[in-house]
Amino acid sequence: MDGARVNWCKLEDLARRRFVDVPKSPGVYFVRWSRGGKPVAIYRLGGRDEGGILYVGSSKDLRRRIGQFWRAITRGAGQHTVFSTLAFCELSDLVKSSELEVSWKALRSPEDAESQEWAAMYLYCRKYKEPPPLNLIVGRRKYMILGLTRLGKAPEARLAPEIDDYVKSVVDP
Numbered sequence: 001m002d003g004a005r006v007n008w009c010k011l012e013d014l015a016r017r018r019f020v021d022v023p024k025s026p027g028v029y030f031v032r033w034s035r036g037g038k039p040v041a042i043y044r045l046g047g048r049d050e051g052g053i054l055y056v057g058s059s060k061d062l063r064r065r066i067g068q069f070w071r072a073i074t075r076g077a078g079q080h081t082v083f084s085t086l087a088f089c090e091l092s093d094l095v096k097s098s099e100l101e102v103s104w105k106a107l108r109s110p111e112d113a114e115s116q117e118w119a120a121m122y123l124y125c126r127k128y129k130e131p132p133p134l135n136l137i138v139g140r141r142k143y144m145i146l147g148l149t150r151l152g153k154a155p156e157a158r159l160a161p162e163i164d165d166y167v168k169s170v171v172d173p
Helices: 010-017 062-075 082-089 110-128 140-144 167-170
Strands: 029-037 042-043 047-049 054-059 100-106
Touching: 029 062, 029 167, 042 062, 047 110, 047 167, 054 062, 054 110, 054 167, 062 082, 062 100, 082 100, 100 167, 110 167
Parallel strands: none
Antiparallel strands: 029 054, 029 100, 042 047
16 A cells, blocks of 8 residues: 555644534544654653654544644643643653644545544554653553453444554554
């Protein structure tokens, strides 16, 4: 597979335009660290992530969620899980908001979006032996289901999803 073409947008440019370029649909999104349009390599336990992936997420409404991500990193507050990670680790001393880019793929349903987020996290963790740096609050029990199923009664248990070509191209170019 040659992989799907991945488009990256500077988060601050999207914010200036009030995120109108981002669809109000379900989907999966990725945030990377870049300088001069090139990703900054991040050392992980399993090797160097040359793609600079900082975060993998999904949402029922990509525009709203990516906007929440931006507000969390620029205003130090908000309704996004990344806020506590940034504050606790003082990552803003290292990664500037002007160095963040986002890529997304709109999908048919919130369930498809969540499945692709899980598939991306699974692939990333298998490759680098840990989640992306800003995904520190990983619901580990969710990812156990990717083997086949979780023990016990689990309404969220399901088979591992087939990873989308676009999602694979972001995580494993």
